[in-house]
Amino acid sequence: MATDMSPHPSRKRWSAVLIAERPRPERIRSRPDAWWLAVGTVCFGAFMGQLDASIVTLTYGSLRTGFHASLAAVEWVSLAYLLTLVALLVPAGRLADAHGRKLLYLYGFAVFTLASAACGLAPSLFALVAFRVVQAAGAAMMQANSVALVTTSAPRERMRSALGVQAAAQALGLALGPTVGGALVSTLGWRWVFWVNVPVGVVALVGGHYLLPRTRARARVARFDWAGLGLLAVATTSALMGVSAASGLAVPGWGLALLFVFAACAGWGFVRWQRRAVTPLLDLALLRSRAVAFGLTGALSGYLVLFGPLVLVPVVLTARGSSDLTAGLVLTALPAGFALAATGGDRLLPRGLPDRGRCLAGAVVFTVAVSVLLVVPPAIGWLVPVLALTGLGLGTFTPANNTMIMSAIPASSSGTGGGLVNMTRGLGTALGVALVTLALHLAGGDRVQAGARWAAAVLVAASAVAVASAWLSPRTDPTVSRAAT
Known part of the structure; x- marks a missing residue:
């Protein structure tokens, strides 16, 4: 007797549901503002990614006490996350280009949300670090596709505005991290720093299912x-x-x-x-484009300048006798300026100014701002306007920089391009933290002011690289037609 070895129809049905991107309902897809709904959904991930990056450092003291661990051991809660994230961003983007960006984004949010719940339940520091690795894998699937989903959802003429809103969501998460983290740790305990991700993740999953467009342009991969x-x-x-x-x-x-x-x-x-x-993981032909190569260089430099002060300012101010709360409030000027320029820059700058010009203008502004730190004392009266001006420059630079990069990348490779953008952001973040820490370390623990000058020199050098990358970028913005369902 012959036996039917074909999969059961119900299994086929569930398999199709799990690997197929679902279309948006017609009543949503046909709305004139459908692309804004998609961008708003992606902002959930942008906000949570930066909130998580800045909030976890507030748990170090509680983790050291709760798990009887050293600071070097506790630092792996952040380090393991960052290393995993940077390593997986480009591969996640490559998979998304082949199998669907909406699909990978939603699965990434699901993994991130479940891993966040597991982090809150971690019985040991080793388990927490392991769950953070899983959480970073989910974050890589989200972040590799966030830029791609924004650029493929928004009309070409509104791409810069859409990327500005996403950048503002990141800045908001960065700004709220220390405040939210401090409140949660001091009232509910460190576990709630991770559990706070769960309700936001559930809302984002439901919203993404109904509001994100399917992937139309794909790059088939025969073998990973x-x-x-x-x-x-x-x-x-x-x-x-x-x-x-x-x-x-x-x-x-x-x-x-x-x-x-x-x-x-x-x-x-x-x-x-x-x-x-x-079937290469990264098509090196993408990097031969001047817009992409110089754009990625500028993106790395910009994020180095953005995150360097997050280490420098608290160390300098607390050494001068200020409280941690005061340092946190002073730091808020940086992401506040970033968010203001990222969302309102288009209304202040001439409409005809190309992305290259906007990058150059923003880079010059934050270069001048951080250069002031070389000649003035690191006092609150100077730091607030310097940080605000730095944020305004970065908020002008970043959306235009990302637009130049993504406009030069074919729509079928936008996931890979988004992964590259976010990988350079991650590398810039890590270098900003590490190089400023190195400058302070080399100056010695009792020479904080001298270390602050060396750290400012690092920020000025990175800013100069950003100016050069904008100047050397193509003078005409590339155009690539993009479509979304």
């Missing part, structure tokens, strides 16, 4: 590039660990040198492999 993923992970992880170790961790000189050797060798091997691979 696991070798490329491994080389990229080793390169980024070794480089970030090396920079972090140089910032004051107890790592011997030979170990530090070995990390940078691993990073250089893996990076060289990754480029060589991508040129030979049949």
Whole structure:
């Protein structure tokens, strides 16, 4: 007797539901503001990603007490998340280009939400670090697709405005992180720092199902590039660990040198492999575009300038006798300026000013702002206007910079492009924190003011790179037709 080995119809039905992108309801898709609804949905992830990045550091004291751990051990709660996130952003974008950006984004939010709940239930520090790795994998699936979903949802002429709103959502999350984190830890305990993600994640999942468009332009992948993923992970992880170790961790000189050797060798091997691979993880042809290459350089420099002061200002102010609350309030001027410029910049700048001009104007503004720190004392009266002006410059620069990059990338590779943008953001964030910490460390614990000048010099150098990248970018903005359902 013949046996029917074909899958049961109900299994086929559930399989189709799990791997297929669902269309938006017609009443939503046909609305004139449907693209704004999609952008607003993506802002949930942008907000939570930055809130989570800035809120977790507030738990260090409670974690050290609760788990009887050292500061070096507790730092892995953040370090493990960051290393995983940076390593997986480009692969997640590549998978999204092949299988659907909406699909990967929603699955990423589901993983992030479940892992957040697990982090809040962690019985040990080791378990918490492990759950943070899973949480970062979900965040990579979200962040690799956030920029792509915005650029494929918004009309070409409104792309910069849409990316500005997303950047403002990130700045808002960054600004609220210290305040929300401090309130939660002091009242409900450190576990609520992770549990707060759960209700937001549920709302975002429901909203994303109904409001996000399906992927129309896809890049089919016959075989996933696991070798490329491994080389990229080793390169980024070794480089970030090396920079972090140089910032004051107890790592011997030979170990530090070995990390940078691993990073250089893996990076060289990754480029060589991508040129030979049949289905490369990253199409290196994308990086031959001046708009993409210089744009990514500028994005990395901009985020270095954005996150460097988050380390510098609290250290300097507390050394001068200010409280942590005062330092947090002073820091708010930076993301507040960023959000103001990102959402309202189009109303103040000439409509005909191209993205390159906006990048250049913003980069000049924050270069002038951070240069002031080289010649004035790091007092509150100076820091507030300097940080606000830095935020205004960055808020003008970042949306235009991202628009130039994504406009130069074909729609079928927008997930990979979004992954590249977010990977450079992550690297810039890590370098901003690590290089400022290194400058303060090299100056010595009792020479905070001298260390602040060295840290300001690092920020000025990064700002100068951002100005150069904007100046060297193409003078005409590339146009790529994009469509969304």
